[in-house]
Amino acid sequence: MEKNCLKSKVWISVLALLVAMPIFVVAMSWLFPERELWAHFSTILLPNLISATVVLLIGVGIGVTFLGTILAYLVVMVEFPGRQWLEWALFLPFAVPAYVLAFVYLGVFDYSGYVQVWMREVLGLSGFDIRTGSWAIILTFILVFYPYVYMMARASFKRQKINIIEAGRLLGTGPLRTFLKISLPLARPAAAAGLLVTLMEVLADFGVVSLFNFDTFTTAIYSAWGDFRSIEVAAQLASLLVLVAFFLIYFEKKARGQAKYYSNEVANRKPYRAFGVMGWLISIFIFSVFMLAFAMPMLQLIIWGWTYSGKGWSVKYIDLIISTLILTVSATLITVSIATILALPNHCKKNSSWLKSVINIATLGYALPGSIMAVGLLYGINQVSAISIYFGGQSINQIIFGSIALLLFAYISRFMAIGYNSIKASTEQIKPIFTQSARLLGVSRLRLIWKIYLPMMTPGILAGGLLVAVDIMKELPATYLLRPFGWDTLAIQVYELSAEGLFEQAAIPALIMVLFGSVLMIIFQYLDKKS
Amino acid sequence: MLLVNHLSISYQATQILNDFYLSLATGDIFALLGDSGSGKSSALRFISGLDEAQSGQVVLNGKQLSNNGIHNVAPELRKIGMVFQDYALFPHMNVKKNISFGIYNLSNSEQKTKVEELLLMIGLKGVERKYPHQLSGGEQQRVALARALAPSPKLLLLDEPFSSLDKHHKERLVLQVRDILKKTNITSILVTHDKYEATIFADKVGVIKNKKLTIN
Numbered sequence: 001m002e003k004n005c006l007k008s009k010v011w012i013s014v015l016a017l018l019v020a021m022p023i024f025v026v027a028m029s030w031l032f033p034e035r036e037l038w039a040h041f042s043t044i045l046l047p048n049l050i051s052a053t054v055v056l057l058i059g060v061g062i063g064v065t066f067l068g069t070i071l072a073y074l075v076v077m078v079e080f081p082g083r084q085w086l087e088w089a090l091f092l093p094f095a096v097p098a099y100v101l102a103f104v105y106l107g108v109f110d111y112s113g114y115v116q117v118w119m120r121e122v123l124g125l126s127g128f129d130i131r132t133g134s135w136a137i138i139l140t141f142i143l144v145f146y147p148y149v150y151m152m153a154r155a156s157f158k159r160q161k162i163n164i165i166e167a168g169r170l171l172g173t174g175p176l177r178t179f180l181k182i183s184l185p186l187a188r189p190a191a192a193a194g195l196l197v198t199l200m201e202v203l204a205d206f207g208v209v210s211l212f213n214f215d216t217f218t219t220a221i222y223s224a225w226g227d228f229r230s231i232e233v234a235a236q237l238a239s240l241l242v243l244v245a246f247f248l249i250y251f252e253k254k255a256r257g258q259a260k261y262y263s264n265e266v267a268n269r270k271p272y273r274a275f276g277v278m279g280w281l282i283s284i285f286i287f288s289v290f291m292l293a294f295a296m297p298m299l300q301l302i303i304w305g306w307t308y309s310g311k312g313w314s315v316k317y318i319d320l321i322i323s324t325l326i327l328t329v330s331a332t333l334i335t336v337s338i339a340t341i342l343a344l345p346n347h348c349k350k351n352s353s354w355l356k357s358v359i360n361i362a363t364l365g366y367a368l369p370g371s372i373m374a375v376g377l378l379y380g381i382n383q384v385s386a387i388s389i390y391f392g393g394q395s396i397n398q399i400i401f402g403s404i405a406l407l408l409f410a411y412i413s414r415f416m417a418i419g420y421n422s423i424k425a426s427t428e429q430i431k432p433i434f435t436q437s438a439r440l441l442g443v444s445r446l447r448l449i450w451k452i453y454l455p456m457m458t459p460g461i462l463a464g465g466l467l468v469a470v471d472i473m474k475e476l477p478a479t480y481l482l483r484p485f486g487w488d489t490l491a492i493q494v495y496e497l498s499a500e501g502l503f504e505q506a507a508i509p510a511l512i513m514v515l516f517g518s519v520l521m522i523i524f525q526y527l528d529k530k531s
Numbered sequence: 532m533l534l535v536n537h538l539s540i541s542y543q544a545t546q547i548l549n550d551f552y553l554s555l556a557t558g559d560i561f562a563l564l565g566d567s568g569s570g571k572s573s574a575l576r577f578i579s580g581l582d583e584a585q586s587g588q589v590v591l592n593g594k595q596l597s598n599n600g601i602h603n604v605a606p607e608l609r610k611i612g613m614v615f616q617d618y619a620l621f622p623h624m625n626v627k628k629n630i631s632f633g634i635y636n637l638s639n640s641e642q643k644t645k646v647e648e649l650l651l652m653i654g655l656k657g658v659e660r661k662y663p664h665q666l667s668g669g670e671q672q673r674v675a676l677a678r679a680l681a682p683s684p685k686l687l688l689l690d691e692p693f694s695s696l697d698k699h700h701k702e703r704l705v706l707q708v709r710d711i712l713k714k715t716n717i718t719s720i721l722v723t724h725d726k727y728e729a730t731i732f733a734d735k736v737g738v739i740k741n742k743k744l745t746i747n
Contacts, residue, residue: 164620164621169605170609172607174607
């Protein structure tokens with residue numbers, strides 16, 4: 001038994017630590033402190049950037065928590081007109097990259113956009129600057145990221161025992177108090193998990209903040225690297241983000257640890273029915289969110305795309321689609337395979353705090369901004385080359401820099417958490433008694449995995465794979481820095497064109513991306529419903 | 532007084548109750564017997580206002596709560612208490628908070644007094660700060676009863692609350708609960724498939740057979 005565990009421990013540790021390598025490289029940067037630059041950063045740049053980041057995190061955090069939880073509660077607990085398709089439609093904004101929504105809103109609400117032109121020419125009002133203050137960027141982030149909280153809270157509400165809500169009602173409690181006192185506290189850990197992912201996404205964002213010219217903590221990282229040419233300080237600043245993410249994960253896990261309130265059955269009965277005026281008000285509210293986060297931006301993209309398609313449709317879009325697909329499919333397959341190995345139930349994992357820790361570390365890459373992940377990898381390889389040359393060997397830079405392998409590695413490390421969390425959740429239904437009875441029937445470990453574990457984990461593996469694929473397809477900064485020469489993807493095309501204000505041209509690749517993403521989300525929805 | 536009249540319930544084109552009639556005087560303890568799927572829990576859910584029916588009327592103390600299978604009064608306004616088969620205690624609240632959940636409109640000191648009285652009555656004084664998962668099945672059952680009794684309901688519905696208890700504990704608890712209900716003089720309906728439990732608990736026993744209710 002001990003020998004088997006030793007083998008498992010070595011294998012899993014190697015795999016997990018390999019995935020977590022960029023984090024270690026970034027952490028290693030502290031071996032090369034640059035005091036002068038730090039003095040400059042800490043006195044001049046950081047105070048303002050940190051306060052701007054905190055404002056952004058608080059605003060987005062409050063917004064996504066309210067919106068995601070309320071939407072989830074309404075679609076799960078209340079029967080109202082159009083509920084079924086709205087429940088499904090609310091997932092679609094997942095398919096829209098944050099920077100796409102940002103450039104659509106900038107295009108529509110900026111000085112030269114329809115809204116301000118109309119305000120000036122028709123109403124005679126002076127316009128407003130959408131880039132002033134933080135309200136516009138906070139709203140954009142809320143509309144892009146509320147689905148994380150919505151998805152998690154919805155799953156939690158669905159698993160709440162309906163009897164508990166009914167007991168509350170029979171004790172004289174109205175819908176609002178039932179929500180506040182029963183449903184919400186029970187769904188709190190799930191909503192917190194969604195909030196955690198959102199905050200990490202906001203911390204790591206590159207596209208939206210740069211399109212809005214909004215300076216955050218990541219600006220300091222780029223400044224250290226771009227303006228001061230110090231990879232070390234950039235990496236040191238990035239490691240602080242990992243530290244914040246580590247604390248967030250710790251608190252989320254602690255909160256989740258106390259929550260075992262769920263029923264194994266998903267109830268389809270709705271405790272509340274809202275027809276008439278109230279029902280329509282709920283429908284209009286949810287439909288408005290869908291319109292703002294998905295339908296209207298898509299309509300705008302279609303209009304721009306249509307306007308531009310007459311001028312410049314070309315075969316280059318096929319090349320963009322192919323290169324995006326190659327990267328997305330291969331990175332997703334590898335990520336999901338490693339995540340499955342890390343999540344497979346195993347008594348060694350269960351009893352080893354070391355393995356639990358290394359697996360947790362392997363999922364921390366999600367907190368690293370894509371660009372820092374890229375810089376970390378380039379920096380790490382550069383160091384390896386330097387050591388190799390020191391010992392009389394050759395540099396490996398030329399072989400690895402600009403190779404697909406490096407980019408795939410960045411994707412795997414960055415999105416492991418998404419795949420792992422989804423697959424891990426599916427292992428929770430594998431009760432120890434299944435393993436015990438299979439082992440007593442003489443089933444080998446391999447057969448146990450093949451016949452019992454994998455079939456039960458399949459929904460989680462597929463769901464995790466779809467979410468990872470959507471995220472990889474949308475990924476921008478790491479792709480931007482690490483892609484092989486000539487490998488433009490849809491995301492890069494969208495960003496480059498929209499950064500120059502060429503919204504009409506950016507619309508077609510953006511639409512293709514949203515279309516692919518929507519198809520993946522529809523399959524995700526179908527699997528979710530089936531399971 | 533409770534009157535349930537012309538109650539008919541069907542699920543997916545299968546009729547399970549047809550023209551169910553029941554009349555109880557204030558303080559009556561009634562047991563409703565029937566096989567699994569006979570419609571006894573469905574009848575209870577209709578009376579409580581949680582589910583609608585094809586047809587049926589509910590009148591409690593002269594007030595019409597439901598008519599033609601549709602509810603005129605929402606469950607939260609009916610003043611009907613219910614003890615569920617799995618007790619449905621709020622897992623994130625301790626015993627005190629569970630019991631006081633339905634009396635939030637009283638002052639803190641009144642809530643405290645009421646909770647203490649109820650805990651004394653169900654013989655569970657001292658467990659106020661415990662959470663449901665820290666209690667035995669029998670203790671959870673009694674807390675669920677105390678919680679349902681706290682808002683002084685006009686009618687108490689018990690949906691197989693003793694079914695998960697062992698025989699020895701069940702008999703003792705059934706008699707204890709009956710005593711409490713008699714003391715409080717609350718009209719009650721117990722749904723069960725255990726004939727003996729029904730006999731020792733209730734003043735009157737009814738059986739659902741062939742979609743109809745027969746009162747013994």
